[in-house]
Amino acid sequence: MANSLINIALPVVNEIIDDVLAGGTSASYRDTLxxxxxxxxxxxxxxxxxxxxxxxxxxSECSLELTKNCYSAEQHQHIRKLVHQGIQKLVARPIAPPSETLIPSTWFG
Known part of the structure; x- marks a missing residue:
């Protein structure tokens, strides 16, 4: 049987991001993200x-359900705080579309 290496943190972080965005965040946060x-x-x-x-x-056992209980409640709270910090950083410095002067097709005339 072959084994797979699973990143445990990624599904947990994605689930917490979904939860934070669906729950207590303002509409401006959701719009930004x-x-x-x-x-x-x-x-x-x-x-x-x-x-x-x-x-x-x-x-044969590979499932993202296996990762649900890999973090304690305290670790989930820490991840939730990091999500809120990340949202604050993204809202403070939103992603701007590239200006026409930075498009590679204009670099050489």
Missing amino acids: TSDDSRNRLAKFVLSRLPARYMTVND
């Missing part, structure tokens, strides 16, 4: 501040 790019930046912000955690499972 609607794009995949800003949501990925938020997940990257949180994941970069957590220790890496992986688990090896058989391919």
Whole structure:
């Protein structure tokens, strides 16, 4: 049987981001985080501040449900705080579309 290496943190962080955005955040936060790019930046912000955690499972057992109980309630609270910090950073410095002067096709005339 083959084994798979699963990132335990990613599904947990994504679930907490979904929960925070669906729950107590204002509409301006949700509007800022609607794009995949800003949501990925938020997940990257949180994941970069957590220790890496992986688990090896058989391919026949591979399920994201296995990761649900890998973090304590205290760790979930810490991740939730990191999500709120990341949202504050993204809202304070929103992603701006690139200006026409930065498009590579105009670099050489």
